[in-house]
Amino acid sequence: MRVSPAIVPPQLQLHDPPAHARPAGPDRTLAEEAETRHKKTGPAKTDNTPGVIRLLEAGYFKGVADVRLRINFYDELAQRAGQRAAEQLQSGADSLIQSVAGEAASLVATLGGDDGAAGAAESLIADFEASVRSAVEAASSEGSITVNETAASIQAAFDALVHQLRELLDPIEAATGPAAETPTLSTHSLTDGRDAKVTTAAVEPVKVDNQVGGAGDDVVLLSPVVEPTPTALDDALAGLASMFEQALIDLIEAVESVSQLPDPAPAPGNGAAYARFLAIYNQLRSGEPQVDTMG
Numbered sequence: 001m002r003v004s005p006a007i008v009p010p011q012l013q014l015h016d017p018p019a020h021a022r023p024a025g026p027d028r029t030l031a032e033e034a035e036t037r038h039k040k041t042g043p044a045k046t047d048n049t050p051g052v053i054r055l056l057e058a059g060y061f062k063g064v065a066d067v068r069l070r071i072n073f074y075d076e077l078a079q080r081a082g083q084r085a086a087e088q089l090q091s092g093a094d095s096l097i098q099s100v101a102g103e104a105a106s107l108v109a110t111l112g113g114d115d116g117a118a119g120a121a122e123s124l125i126a127d128f129e130a131s132v133r134s135a136v137e138a139a140s141s142e143g144s145i146t147v148n149e150t151a152a153s154i155q156a157a158f159d160a161l162v163h164q165l166r167e168l169l170d171p172i173e174a175a176t177g178p179a180a181e182t183p184t185l186s187t188h189s190l191t192d193g194r195d196a197k198v199t200t201a202a203v204e205p206v207k208v209d210n211q212v213g214g215a216g217d218d219v220v221l222l223s224p225v226v227e228p229t230p231t232a233l234d235d236a237l238a239g240l241a242s243m244f245e246q247a248l249i250d251l252i253e254a255v256e257s258v259s260q261l262p263d264p265a266p267a268p269g270n271g272a273a274y275a276r277f278l279a280i281y282n283q284l285r286s287g288e289p290q291v292d293t294m295g
Contacts, residue, residue, distance in 0.1 A: 063267035067277040084258040086140040092251035107236045131157035
């Protein structure tokens with residue numbers, strides 16, 4: 001069975017950008033004024049996060065003020081986004097591991113036949129879990145999370161698990177399942193008195209002078225090539241792969257959803273100033289060297 005290829009979503013990378021010149025002064029004043037107003041009217045503070053960061057994440061600011069503050073507090077916002085992504089990656093990986101382990105254990109219990117297979121499967125599942133946790137730990141400890149690289153590592157661990165499960169269960173299924181069909185050869189009479197040998201095996205005809213066979217020779221009628229019928233193990237592993245694929249997609253989407261702020265909303269009426277600040281902000285997010293657009 002061919003397991004689905006690694007899912008490769010669009011690259012998403014959270015990182016600490018190089019030092020850039022960023023607007024100062026008025027932005028800090030704007031942030032302090034907004035935080036003071038929010039303290040008077042907003043909910044009580046429940047953590048140690050600076051108020052302006054919480055306001056930015058809540059979408060409190062609009063237009064030019066929103067983009068300028070995102071630039072001014074980019075490092076803080078990126079750090080918090082990285083923390084959220086790492087936490088979500090860990091949580092999602094735990095859920096994925098539990099789902100795969102449960103499905104694989106059920107598969108082995110159904111097709112394994114004895115306690116020996118169950119014990120071997122437990123070891124394979126433990127190896128899969130260790131590989132996934134290693135990939136998650138590596139992504140989190142580097143201070144950046146590249147989703148497609150992490151997903152590829154998780155996919156590779158799953159591919160190895162499926163291959164090992166097939167090696168474990170194939171001999172058991174061969175010993176306990178229905179016997180493989182043996183190609184048969186039967187003879188049928190043709191209208192001209194010759195016999196036609198019909199075989200169920202997949203045989204390619206040999207053409208001589210654009211004819212199959214020759215005058216007076218037996219004619220071999222070839223049955224169509226039929227794909228092997230999937231076995232119970234094939235079906236079970238396909239179901240496991242389908243479940244894993246959806247779990248990995250859910251994990252990727254969950255990490256992406258918490259990894260960064262939504263794009264700034266269009267700001268009608270802000271004109272050239274909004275466009276200049278938005279260009280700076282987009283350069284910061286892409287990690288590109290900052291170009292002075294304020295001149």
